[in-house]
Each structure stands twice: as structure tokens, then as C-alpha cells.
Amino acid sequence: MVEHGRPVFERYLDTLGKELLEYADQAKTNQEQSEYFSISREFKQQADELTRYFLGYLGEGFIKFKNQELDTTTGEEKFQGDMLSLVDNEDLEETIAISSITRRSENYYAEPIWSLNQRFAVLNHGRKVNERGNPVSPVQYCESLRRALCLLNLDTKAKLIAYKTFDREYIAQLGDVLDEVNEYLVAEGVLPNLRYAPVNEQAPPVPLVEEMGIEEVGVEGVAPEASEVQLPGAQVPPAGGGARPGMAPGAGPGVVPAPDPGLPPEQYQGHLVDAIRTLQGHIAQLGQGAPGAAPIAQGAPVAGAAPGEVGPASAGGAVGGVAGGRQALVYTSQQLVGALQGLQSQVLAVGEAQPGQLQPVNIAAATGEIARELRNAEDGEDRAVDPTDMHTIDLVGMLFEYMLSDDNLPDSVKALLSYLHTPFLKIAFIDKSFFEQTEHPARLLLNSLAEAGVKWVGNDGSSQYDIYEKIKNAVSRVLEEFKNDVRLFAELLLEFSSYTKKISRRQELMERRAMEKVQGEEKLREVKMQVNQEVRSRTDGRELPSAVLLMLLQPWSDYLAFILLRYGDQSDSWQRAVHTIDDILWSIEAKENNADKTRQLEMHDRLLESIETGFETIGYDQAKGKKLLEALFSLQKMALQSKQVEPAPEPMRNKLENLAAEKAGQSVAKQDRATPEEERMVENLKMIEFGTWFEFSGGKRLKVAWYNSKTLHYMLVDQMGKKVAMKSGLQLARSMLAGEAKVIAGSTKPFFERALENIFQSLNTKAESMDKDEAEGS
Known part of the structure; x- marks a missing residue:
């Protein structure tokens, strides 16, 4: 790869230099022209270094692959999810350029890249390899160029020109490299018989026709041939066993294994919808026992045919099924859309309703209303709905049923969005591939509204x-x-997204400022806790006078906190400050021999100076400091006279220690000690992620924007990003155990994808249960 890359990259740099000169010729100002000339010269002067770095980074990818560390991204992950990264526009534009090149080239070279992923997986000890972990995938070349360009001081415009030229001059020739690597691996015996069979988007989903004994009813009652849809090198197994195309190997039990989430989003969604439709057909067969179109006049909810085309429904008047011995005409898509148009009559209720007043749409009742509307569409005609159209009606219904049960969504938003049921059903009839299109504007709009x-x-x-x-x-x-x-x-998507992006940035700024402030406060709390532990480790178990306890637990602890914050616990200043504690404690012990008395006299001035310096550093009250030093001097005189000092009364000592602990953020009240159940809940709270939402009594929602894993203090912000409270893990645990707070199960996946996955799981469970009941009945 490196041998092939050198001449291609050198040609790329040569072409880039010429293009920059062309840009210079077309420049509108002398300054702009001068900049292009300067950039062109810099590329020419640094050509050898750029080539060396570029090829070096490519080679580094193979080393990372060997060590199972290769996971190269385009950088767009930073701009996804709830948290909008506050990066400059240059980073964003560069990331967009790389992402565009990567996606386009991965689609263009889908076959050789897929084959390499499978073969590299063999070399990777059977572990799955995707484009991010494939050392010759397009993202590796783009990332190598990104890192190489860091050698030069380029503005965004120059970088974009470099990427555009790279896409045209280098990536366009990548196919030869991919083919050569595949051929080399084949020659080495790595999956030599691997076959790539692209999905035929015009064909129906993977059928279970022959395996399950289901007939497909077509025009004139003729059953068409089953059309197999294969992924590379896969065979279509029976529903009850084996792996299906695009399904995750080793998936759990079920009628249909789960699709492999490692597939590209479009393929994953396609296989997920295929699996759902397969399950719909299977359940219909088990429940109805008869194939064919569902005559609305008979009120049949779902037809029993397997997923797939059931004759040309668009040719009005096509035979769709049999009802009472008579052939029923099948509704065309246009007729279905026309019938649904009359059901969009809830607009006034939506437009005038206030939050909490709007009742959600009853999806089951809406489906029944659709059936009544269809019955009235053609008076006197006995018509039927194509089985695939009935599956579509059911699927849209399940989508909105899931939405109404989603704990993430507030009730008022559920009610609003439920009114989109009929429009989305129309879309599904207008565009038969709607569910497979991850970038469909209606789907993206629903995701945005829900989020x-x-x-x-x-x-x-x-x-x-x-x-x-x-x-x-x-x-x-x-x-x-x-x-x-x-x-x-x-x-609508453009308008709504534009609005939410602005407020997301505003919210993120507010949240970030609050978080930075809290992190500073928490850092101070950590320091105070460490200081208190350091002092208590030396005072616990020893009988000490009140003056010494007061000095160590208050002003000297403040001085230790200052030193720890500024210099750290590895510094000489910290070591001297801690050693001063030991000197103070030793100095008040009764001295029984002359050597100890001599040592104390020698260290007196040095100890006094150290304490005075500490008090001055923290600005401790001079009068109070003088009294403490005088008290310490009296205690030291008693020690030189071999007299034992009088310890502080127990109530006084407890008060001083409790005050110090509270100051350090360590509550010592008896009622704050956790029960075993509370301790288990606190342990669970340690594993929650930043961004987790809690809903408290009354419906108020707060988010954990940040928490300190050492002090277990959680920063809660409201839906504007404003800090509302700092709660300890114990406080949160108690609120949850008392039913006053609950975690809202969040997900980084968009709403639509979550819904499809939930529908698949529900149908799979239902089909498995029906299969089991049928087996037991027979």
C-alpha cells in the first residue's frame, strides 16, 4: 500500500500546487492572490516531508491493526448527541469535508471494502472489523492526510481545497489498492471463496415462503417465485435456525435473529425493517391461517401472506384475495392515501390545546377509523387491502404505540406527536421504502421533535x-x-433544527460555565477532605489540648489546603507543612531526658517561624493567631518541665472535629449514615453517565451534568442548563428509594431507530410464543 501510495501522493501534491496557482489567478484581491502563491510554495517546499508523514501514518495504521488498537474516526462523533461540542468552525468544516469523502468512497467501494473487512476479521482472530478498524479503508487515508497537513499553517479555505483535490486525485484511484490487497489475501488463502451479493432493493424482504409453507397470492391467483435477498456469501436459512443475512452471529433465541448493529446505518435499518416484516407475515400466518389480502369489508386486521409483493396493487382493480368465494378488488396506494386524507381533522384540537390538555390519539381506535374510512371510500364495492399495506398500517401503529409508552418523552409531547400517526401512514403509502430511509426528512423531523x-x-x-x-x-x-x-x-425540519441548534449552543454554554464553577468548588472540597484526613490521621487516638486541636483543625488545615491547591502533595512545601504538624505534636509531649529537651529548644524558633508564616499566608486573624501561639508556648514549657498537658474535654473535642469534618464536606450526623440498601443504590449511582436525566416528584426533570467520583457530589441542571442543586449520592439514593426520583432511561440512538428495535423485539417475542403454543397444541 505504501509503495502504491508514494507516486499517487506525489502526483496529488503536484496537481494541488497547480490548482492553488489557478485559484491565485482568479483571486479578487492582491492579498488573496499572495496568500495562494504562499500556500502553493509551502506545499512545494514541504512536499517530501508531507509525503513521508502521510505514508508513515498509513503504515502506523497496520501496526495499530496488528495490536488491535485501530479505531479511526472522521471526527464527526464530537458533533453528535445531546452535548454540542464548542469547537471552532474550522474544525467543524474540516470534519465535514473528511466525513463526506469517507461516506462517498465507502459507498462507491462497498464491495472490496466489505471483502477486506471479512478477510481482516480472520487476521484479527475472528473479531469483527469495520471501516474504522480496516487499515486500507478510505477513512485511514483521510486521517493520514489530516495529520500530515498539520505540518503546514493552513487556513480553512486551503484545507478544503486540499481535501477536494485529494478526493478527486487520490481517493478516485483507491479501487486498485483495495483490489490488490484483496487479491493478495486470496492468494494467501484468506477466505478465497468469499462472495459479495448486494441487496436488491427492488426485491421483497427475505421471504419465509417455502420454509413455512406460505403461499403468495398474485394476479389471477398465481404464486410468484420467492426472491432471495442475500448479503455477501450468506445463505437464507429457515426461520427457526441458522443465521440470516445481515443478522448478528450468535444472536439470542427467537424466530428471527437480531440484525447486526455493526452494519452501516442504512443496511442495518434495511435488515431491521426486513426482519420486522418477516415477523409480521409469520405472525399473520400463525394467527389467521390463510394467506391473501385482507378484505376491509370482513374486518380482517392483518393478512397472512409472507412479506413481499402481492400483485400489482397500483393497477386498480387487481384481484387481491377471496372473501366468501368472491374475488375482492385491492385498494391502490392512491386510494389509500385519499382515504387517509379525510382523517387529518384534529388540527383545531392541536392548535388550541395547552400543555396537559391535549389527549393522545388512541392508536387502536385510529386504525379502526381507517378501516371505516376505507369501507366508505367506494360504495357498493367489496374491496380488500393488500397484505403488505396492512403490514404497513400495523407497523406505523406500533411505531406510535411505542412512542406513547416511551418514558423518555413527557406526556404532553407524546400527546402532540401522536397526532402525526395518520400523516406518517400516508407517507408510508406514498413512499414504500420510507422505513428503510434513515435520512428521510419526515423521519428526521420526528426524531428532532422527540429529542x-x-x-x-x-x-x-x-x-x-x-x-x-x-x-x-x-x-x-x-x-x-x-x-x-x-x-x-x-x-419544517430545516426550520426546527435551525432553532434547536441555537438554543442547544446557548444551553451548552450555560451548562459549561456552571460545570466549571462546580468543578472548582469540588476540587476545593477534595482538597479539604484530604487535609482533614491528613490531620486526623495524626490526632486520632491521642489526647490533645483544646488549643492544639483548634490550631490544627482550623487555621493550619486552611494553610495545608492552600499549599495543596497551589503546589500539590508531592511538593516540598506540602511536606514541610505536614511535618510541622508532627513537630507541634511532639513539642507538647512531656520530655523525660535532656536530649529531647535540647532538641525542643533548638527547634523552637524554626517551628514558631513556620507557624507564623502559615498564618500570614492565609490571612489569619492576628489576635487569634497570637493567642494560639501563646497557648502553644505554654504547653511547650510544661513539656520541658516533664508535665503532662491537660486534654480537651470530650464534648469540646467532638465539636471541633465535627466542625472540621463538615467544613471538608464530610457529614458526620448519625442520620446521614447509609443503610445497606442505600449503600447498594449509591454504588449503582456511581455507574451512571453524565447527561442522565432524573424525573422528580411533580414531573420536574433535572440532568446530571457532572459528578465528582471522589466526593460523590452530583451537579443537577435544569432543562436550560442552569445549575439547580448539588446533591450527594446518598441524597439521590434516598430520593430514588422513596419514589421521589427516578432515572429516565436515556439512549444515544434516535427515537425512530429505538422504536424499530423495540418493535422487532416485541414481534420476535410474540412469534416465538405463538410457535411454542402451536408446537404444544400439535
């Missing part, structure tokens, strides 16, 4: 940044304006 609801709407009726109104306006516009043009969703 915003979680972040800025509470179950206590609160709504930050007018988000509830924004969500309501978006839903109202869909109900009012959506006929059959999905561009409306793209427009």
Missing part, C-alpha cells in the same frame, strides 16, 4: 425556550398542509 421534547419539556408542565409551542406549530402545519408532498417535512 427536543425530552430535553426542554418537563412532566411538570414546564417548557423551556417555547419548545412545546414550536413542536405544536410543526404538528399543526403537518395536519393542515400535508397532502402528498413530503417536501413540507424537509422545510
